[in-house]
Amino acid sequence: MVFAPSPQLTVTVEQVGDEEEIHLHAGGQGVWVARMIKSLGVRAVLCSAFGDETGRVVRNLILDEGLDLGAVEVAARNGAYVHDRRDGERTEVAQAPGRALSRHEQDELYNVALAEGLRAKVAVLAGVADEQVLPPDVYRRLARDLRRNGTTVVADLSGDYLTAVLEGGVDVLKVSHEELLRDGRAPDDAVPSLVAGLFTLREDGAANVVLSRAEHPALVLIDGEVFQVELPRLEPADHRGAGDSMTAGIAATLATGRELDEAVRTGAAAGALNVTRHGLGTGRADVIAQFTTRVRLTSVPGHPASAAPDRESRQGHTSPEQLAEGAKR
Template identity: 55%
Template sequence: MSDVTIFAPSPTLTVTVEEHDGEPDIHLHAGGQGVWQARMLVGLGASVTMCCTLTGEIGRMLRHLLEDEGLTVVGVERPGKASAYVHDRRGGERRIVAESEGEPLARHDLDELYGVALRDGLQSGLVILSGPAGGETLPADTYRRLAADLRRGGAKVVVDLAGKRLVAALEGGVDVLKVSEEELVADGLLVDGSPAALLATMRDLHRRGAAAVIVSRGSKPLLLLDSDGFVEVESPRMEVADMRGAGDSLTAGVAAGLARGESVREAVVTGAAAGALNVTRHGLGTGDPETIEQLRESVTVRELVDNSAAGVTQPVTGHVSPDGLAALADPRPPDAEVPR
């Protein structure tokens, strides 16, 4: 039984051409949101089962690549065209040579994938629902049904989704929702860029089914809303090599903390540190655990007073170390008697 199960409907075969000593340097990897999350989780010491489809000859290659990275792969094999891309980065910028989102899942394949994800997710007790490569790969309602069934069985559900899939997952209910401010704007869920509007949107997402809401904001501190209120989490500033994969590393770091028994407020510190390290690297979802652990000490957490109706949103605490985060989650006054 793995620590974390990841629902990854359509992993992607990635071919990237770079240059080394004046010669082409070709890299072949498994990619896609669920893969990048899994890669970071393994780096943080968690065991991972990936439930996915493996399509055609590309799918057979992906199985080997995923297993070589230490994942337990539960794959639904099917014929057809898989998700893949070829990118040329020799000029310093990423140039698309060819891309394919793959083919939508047939009903039988979707039923089989749903079944294995439910089985393995209930066994591990912690599941990340990640998005597919293409918008038409599977019905959005799959996320509602799977989130609801997993939580009824006692599993915790973490989602990093947008659009119709986000709305569907909320209807099923989730323990942690991670979304970017940019995605909220694109989905029409955030039309006013003010801090008060963002906090109001987070409260709405909380009411609609997310026990905890994490919103990443690019280079700005991320925000977390849970049952105890809002906190602002600021990562250390790092020199950026590639921003892609930072959000997936954040999600993976949160899941790794939850798998260790941490609260969401503790786990988000690991997530923030993992995301900060990932931007310094060209490999998406990568980073060594020792450096992430060191960066955790540089993460700043501030509890926020939200009085949006009066136009006031401000931090009320300064830096909180990871060891002190438990106090933020404890609603008792400082002089309250501790039960024995």
């Protein structure tokens, strides 16, 4: 189950040869995560609210992609933004934020997400582009209710939403080093400071933490031990979406019953390969599975992890067939 309270409508203007083209897509973190999970052969139900004309368009675009929906019809509109990419760079033209859900609409969305989450092996809690849509406490309650009843909770959040989900408790937290710094959870981006931040997040309620660091190796805290994620360098076509694809890869692999260290490698592979493509949350399962064999979890200089040799020796990768079989189970 992917919790994405209010997906957005994205409108992109592009130049193709001598012609201008306009493309409509469903966007937002939760949509991108669900899209990549589906690409990996695992079924995902996107739990979201849809309202007004933007909501109707976004809902149909999601259904056209073949994604499953736990949809709630609301009066509040979904957000939309328009950007111009005719010169190769992304320039924002206009943005209309999503509207706040009423108390009744919040309750309806919560009940749908809870029901789908309890049916799922893994629940991903994704953020909202417009903070007025939903209060952070909904995330605290949902994380706590799902974990208490046996669902593995993966969260990719920041700010007040991160604080709330930590209070509820989370099995795997994905966060970027920029978000860690912005939230005041680390004083700088030096490795010792970031490692200390990982352990602080663990004390606050995250059982395991994955910290992405842009072009630098990600840092992970698994079962109380710290590792860095080493993978081959690739030239990016579009740097956006790497973190969301990483979250999706972790969740999809856990849903098939694989171990967290393998889930992290798969997530890192999905994120790295996503930046070589145009289109957020896209990729091929067979290519990602092959690239996973090149990803290593190694000791962090100055912070040796006693289990590092064991992590490196367990380099089996998740094949598309294993992903599909796990999704059936």
